[in-house]
Amino acid sequence: MAEELKLDKITSLAKRRGFIYPGSEIYGGLAGTWDYGPLGVLLKNNLKNSWWKKFVLSRDDMHGLDAAILMNSKVWEASGHVGAGFSEMLVECKKCHKRFRADQVEEKCPKCKGEFTEKRQFNVMFKTSIGAVEGSSSQVYLRPETAQGIFINFKNVVDSFHPKLPFGIAQIGKAFRNEITPKDFIFRVREFEQMEIEYFIKEGDWKKQFEYWLGQIHEWLLEIGIEKKHLHNREIAEEDRAHYSKKTIDVDYEYPFGKEELVGLAYRTDFDLKAHGLDYYDEETKETLAPHVIEPSFGVDRAVLAILNEAYQEDKMGGLSLASASEASRGGEKRVFLKLNPLIAPIKVAIFPLLKNKPKLVKKAKEVFGMIKAEIQPVMFDDNGNIGKRYRRQDEIGTPWCITIDFDTLESNTVTVRDRDTGKQERVDIKELTCYLQERLK
Amino acid sequence: MAEELKLDKITSLAKRRGFIYPGSEIYGGLAGTWDYGPLGVLLKNNLKNSWWKKFVLSRDDMHGLDAAILMNSKVWEASGHVGAGFSEMLVECKKCHKRFRADQVEEKCPKCKGEFTEKRQFNVMFKTSIGAVEGSSSQVYLRPETAQGIFINFKNVVDSFHPKLPFGIAQIGKAFRNEITPKDFIFRVREFEQMEIEYFIKEGDWKKQFEYWLGQIHEWLLEIGIEKKHLHNREIAEEDRAHYSKKTIDVDYEYPFGKEELVGLAYRTDFDLKAHGLDYYDEETKETLAPHVIEPSFGVDRAVLAILNEAYQEDKMGGLSLASASEASRGGEKRVFLKLNPLIAPIKVAIFPLLKNKPKLVKKAKEVFGMIKAEIQPVMFDDNGNIGKRYRRQDEIGTPWCITIDFDTLESNTVTVRDRDTGKQERVDIKELTCYLQERLK
Numbered sequence: 068m069a070e071e072l073k074l075d076k077i078t079s080l081a082k083r084r085g086f087i088y089p090g091s092e093i094y095g096g097l098a099g100t101w102d103y104g105p106l107g108v109l110l111k112n113n114l115k116n117s118w119w120k121k122f123v124l125s126r127d128d129m130h131g132l133d134a135a136i137l138m139n140s141k142v143w144e145a146s147g148h149v150g151a152g153f154s155e156m157l158v159e160c161k162k163c164h165k166r167f168r169a170d171q172v173e174e175k176c177p178k179c180k181g182e183f184t185e186k187r188q189f190n191v192m193f194k195t196s197i198g199a200v201e202g203s204s205s206q207v208y209l210r211p212e213t214a215q216g217i218f219i220n221f222k223n224v225v226d227s228f229h230p231k232l233p234f235g236i237a238q239i240g241k242a243f244r245n246e247i248t249p250k251d252f253i254f255r256v257r258e259f260e261q262m263e264i265e266y267f268i269k270e271g272d273w274k275k276q277f278e279y280w281l282g283q284i285h286e287w288l289l290e291i292g293i294e295k296k297h298l299h300n301r302e303i304a305e306e307d308r309a310h311y312s313k314k315t316i317d318v319d320y321e322y323p324f325g326k327e328e329l330v331g332l333a334y335r336t337d338f339d340l341k342a343h344g345l346d347y348y349d350e351e352t353k354e355t356l357a358p359h360v361i362e363p364s365f366g367v368d369r370a371v372l373a374i375l376n377e378a379y380q381e382d383k384m385g386g387l388s389l390a391s392a393s394e395a396s397r398g399g400e401k402r403v404f405l406k407l408n409p410l411i412a413p414i415k416v417a418i419f420p421l422l423k424n425k426p427k428l429v430k431k432a433k434e435v436f437g438m439i440k441a442e443i444q445p446v447m448f449d450d451n452g453n454i455g456k457r458y459r460r461q462d463e464i465g466t467p468w469c470i471t472i473d474f475d476t477l478e479s480n481t482v483t484v485r486d487r488d489t490g491k492q493e494r495v496d497i498k499e500l501t502c503y504l505q506e507r508l509k
Numbered sequence: 510m511a512e513e514l515k516l517d518k519i520t521s522l523a524k525r526r527g528f529i530y531p532g533s534e535i536y537g538g539l540a541g542t543w544d545y546g547p548l549g550v551l552l553k554n555n556l557k558n559s560w561w562k563k564f565v566l567s568r569d570d571m572h573g574l575d576a577a578i579l580m581n582s583k584v585w586e587a588s589g590h591v592g593a594g595f596s597e598m599l600v601e602c603k604k605c606h607k608r609f610r611a612d613q614v615e616e617k618c619p620k621c622k623g624e625f626t627e628k629r630q631f632n633v634m635f636k637t638s639i640g641a642v643e644g645s646s647s648q649v650y651l652r653p654e655t656a657q658g659i660f661i662n663f664k665n666v667v668d669s670f671h672p673k674l675p676f677g678i679a680q681i682g683k684a685f686r687n688e689i690t691p692k693d694f695i696f697r698v699r700e701f702e703q704m705e706i707e708y709f710i711k712e713g714d715w716k717k718q719f720e721y722w723l724g725q726i727h728e729w730l731l732e733i734g735i736e737k738k739h740l741h742n743r744e745i746a747e748e749d750r751a752h753y754s755k756k757t758i759d760v761d762y763e764y765p766f767g768k769e770e771l772v773g774l775a776y777r778t779d780f781d782l783k784a785h786g787l788d789y790y791d792e793e794t795k796e797t798l799a800p801h802v803i804e805p806s807f808g809v810d811r812a813v814l815a816i817l818n819e820a821y822q823e824d825k826m827g828g829l830s831l832a833s834a835s836e837a838s839r840g841g842e843k844r845v846f847l848k849l850n851p852l853i854a855p856i857k858v859a860i861f862p863l864l865k866n867k868p869k870l871v872k873k874a875k876e877v878f879g880m881i882k883a884e885i886q887p888v889m890f891d892d893n894g895n896i897g898k899r900y901r902r903q904d905e906i907g908t909p910w911c912i913t914i915d916f917d918t919l920e921s922n923t924v925t926v927r928d929r930d931t932g933k934q935e936r937v938d939i940k941e942l943t944c945y946l947q948e949r950l951k
Contacts, residue, residue, distance in 0.1 A: 083669065085665070085669030090576070090577040090579070092661070094581040097649065098639075099639075100577035102662055108574060124886040125882070127890065130527075132547065133550045134545070135539070137700050141536040142536055193639070196635075196687075198540070209651075220544055222535065223530045223544075224546065227546060228547065241578065257639065258578060444566040
């Protein structure tokens, strides 16, 4: 399928099935904002939990953090974000007053053919005012990255935990940028979520640590279900690197609109700690130094989009040799399914009574539903429409297993478990059902 | 201990041990903002996960949501937040230009004895501008509550999931209010996190549902470790209720600074859905109606503070009959400990080699550490200082169990497990250790 078309299909499925809705939609929207619906929150939480477990909970050298979005503006002065460091060069049309990124337009305004002003800086940080007392109310910014919240707490974490180098501080949180042209669904947005690690090291180790973290990034991306062949390391040339970085590699993903950054890895040197006047006393060498920093920076929304793109599949069910008789008989009916890693899938299991008007089937199905739900969450119950339709509905949201309670169940205490990807069905004893599913969820 | 003193002690412990740091501290702070440190994030996540599991994952009638913080300002016009509905009445001193809440001052300015202006409205929503194109850039607000993000997605959720009444939509997320006087640690702040449910019902059921949700609120607060006797329902008088509410009960907690709101429960009638022009088609009765709403609204930070206050304890270890010989011999040494519910405690288990300079003990301790960590997270390893000091450090952060690997361990493959609250020690076989802990964590 054409790649641009695929983005439309994913956007449409995401809205229709309750993954992601356009922000403020009933009021005409607000460009660059999106609301995660019930299935989107579950998917996003699974992703964040997987990251947090791997990079924080399972490690002995990592400290979590959750700093405020609103920070004293001195933070952004010190970091270089106020001023030229975090600006876009814009031109404005003298006739229609629209603004454009200087590097994206020619001489004349594409809207009205008017002439442009000289290029000028436009800072993409959102400003607001804090405080109610006249004269002392002050301008603050919505953070454009979570990283600075980590740096300014460096000394706090060192004082509380006395970590030895190397160690890291990790944070998941919202950040905001007043993007000139939000586009590509949840890829380029004005409100987004980041998962960032600042890993503090000795200067001499930077090459080794850079390689290590590049490996860790790839490892996690494969774990959540992204194919290796869709990932591409791209080293950023010196003239394009951020002012603080001595080496940056973007891990690009093959989005429908092209290869674009999914994760960034930057060697930030000691720029940030020095900018904030922070240092570290090394107990071993008895010297005071500013540690150097390796920064793996993941976009949550970009990861959600990559996963949806990776999982989105269309096939003809009847063409699958393993499809059930009832599905095969539907003769090559096209289906859409999300081939999500079961750990990331929003709904783990769906439970169906074969017929909704047979109280014995419904009662038994509710029993099975209750039993599974006590151990595995979330589980969905669906008794609406024929089984084929119910399978399609679950396929579309990526539910790995559908369990049907039929008349045989009442005799043999077994159910059919249908696999999302193959359409293959197995009969499983209800007594073994929870273990069967838990085993496959590992 | 004096209650005000207790708040100081909790604030100090929270900072020293890495639970909560003042926001932007190295730049002189930013009033009303706080940063959660490594242990604070773990505690807060445990709390949020407990809420999400109870009210979303375990229920069949609840849909999660994660709407954007930035919304079209028409949302706030429709909801009544722009205008008088969400303002404070302020007076300004004509001489020093400081502002005060009109209901909190007398005739003359308390700072300089100057005269006040007439009262006027001050809206506590933070404003910012979005969009880069001249003329079309528009004013937006940082949401002052998560509730409206739910209401404006009502139709989206109904279209995706076709839920039958009653059903709910739940959201955890940040909200912002430009409070005139932030105070009382993380209680009255300018950036905070909410956990809100909008539960949609038929009008006739509102009293029954209101009672039900009042029960659910109390049930959860007890589950996370708050004592019943510290909770007080307070019905809000008509003249003090929000403009949309027909009945409101605040569930107050006995904070060190007095009884204050921890959770709010409001019957919002059909005010919000009507304000946004949203309705619902009831398949059963074949009629279109605007459902009524019961809203349980929890403050995450207020819950964290309540839990810390509830858990903070001082005692004399030697006075405990069950304390170990080594602890008892320290003869009534005062200790501080956090009596946290193990499910909420940031660190579940700490592992100590008795002596750090005995390689065999350290090696064995690392083995046990690895074994436990594979099943229970997070676990801490500590080999620094004598065992008594290590116990005190874990007591102070609320770690339920400390495990010591001593010389007996090398012979008998058993370790001591020490209970935080009683100081009692048990020898447990390493083979049974994981089960022993998992059993107690349930």
